[in-house]
Amino acid sequence: MSGALGTDTAVEPHERSDPAFPPQTGAPLPGRLIVPPPSADRFATSTAPGEPWTDDPYTQALRAGRGPLYLRRLGPRAHGEAELIPLEVERWCAAPDAADTDVLGRCAGPVLDVGCGPGRLVAALSSRGVTALGVDVSPAAVARTRHHGGTALRRSVFDRLPGEGRWGTVLLMDGNVGIGGDPSALLARLHDVVRPGGRLLAEAADDDVDQRLTVRVEDAHGHHGRPFPWARVGATALLRAADTAGWVLTGRWRADSRSFVELHRAT
Numbered sequence: 726m727s728g729a730l731g732t733d734t735a736v737e738p739h740e741r742s743d744p745a746f747p748p749q750t751g752a753p754l755p756g757r758l759i760v761p762p763p764s765a766d767r768f769a770t771s772t773a774p775g776e777p778w779t780d781d782p783y784t785q786a787l788r789a790g791r792g793p794l795y796l797r798r799l800g801p802r803a804h805g806e807a808e809l810i811p812l813e814v815e816r817w818c819a820a821p822d823a824a825d826t827d828v829l830g831r832c833a834g835p836v837l838d839v840g841c842g843p844g845r846l847v848a849a850l851s852s853r854g855v856t857a858l859g860v861d862v863s864p865a866a867v868a869r870t871r872h873h874g875g876t877a878l879r880r881s882v883f884d885r886l887p888g889e890g891r892w893g894t895v896l897l898m899d900g901n902v903g904i905g906g907d908p909s910a911l912l913a914r915l916h917d918v919v920r921p922g923g924r925l926l927a928e929a930a931d932d933d934v935d936q937r938l939t940v941r942v943e944d945a946h947g948h949h950g951r952p953f954p955w956a957r958v959g960a961t962a963l964l965r966a967a968d969t970a971g972w973v974l975t976g977r978w979r980a981d982s983r984s985f986v987e988l989h990r991a992t
């Protein structure tokens with residue numbers, strides 16, 4: 726990375742590669758939605774209770790480029806709510822679609838993609854000559870982003886980030902407003918990360934929800950990691966949290982059944 730953000734975007738040597746990450750060949754397979762039936766031993770197949778998105782089936786799904794993969798809702802239980810929230814691994818591992826391309830066109834560099842996953846947006850921005858950095862807690866996500874030509878750092882958005890206060894655009898796509906389980910706290914944190922006059926492009930849930938959840942990542946065989954806090958917010962709840970955090974709404978649109986907002990930090 727170079728340019729407005731200076732040298733503190735440098736990647737630590739230990740963050741450069743994931744030797745276990747194999748080169749990807751061919752297009753990702755289309756996803757199949759297989760919902761595992763509840764079973765008595767479902768919870769007995771856990772991987773070691775390490776870090777969410779790292780010591781759970783997310784790593785394997787990113788390496789394979791496909792699911793099926795879910796967030797299992799552990800609480801609070803709500804009548805009529807699906808227990809499994811599908812994670813769209815195939816779409817995340819594919820090239821940007823029309824809705825993504827629309828978002829990319831609204832980015833002013835330099836761009837920070839928070840929870841970049843396998844990095845389709847970071848790679849696309851880089852190939853357009855826009856300075857972009859992905860941050861993600863998952864080593865497999867960081868490895869895959871780099872493999873596809875993007876720059877990525879293994880780090881939590883709640884830890885110190887390179888170029889704080891200087892990013893032109895921050896991206897919060899694919900449900901990532903749920904990171905940390907407290908959208909107001911996340912949006913306040915990102916308000917400090919973007920430069921004055923900079924923007925946040927955020928994707929909301931496509932239904933009108935405002936939920937604080939405990940979830941875990943789980944595959945179709947019941948393998949799972951440990952529980953962690955998550956949130957699901959539709960546009961109304963997202964805008965309420967954004968307003969509290971000091972963001973100004975400058976755009977709102979839907980594309981491919983996905984819901985997006987554009988927010989600005991006042992100059």
Ligand SMILES: C[S@@+](CC[C@H](N)C(=O)[O-])C[C@H]1O[C@@H](n2cnc3c(N)ncnc32)[C@H](O)[C@@H]1O
Pocket residue numbers: 778817818839840841842843844845860861862863866880881882883898899900901904905
């Ligand atoms: C719902 S997935 C979205 C994936 C993604 N946007 C994509 O294109 O693949 C959430 C992503 O956020 C990452 N994540 C979770 N908590 C995080 C945190 N505290 N800081 C940074 N990334 C985080 C996960 O590792 C995962 O890649």
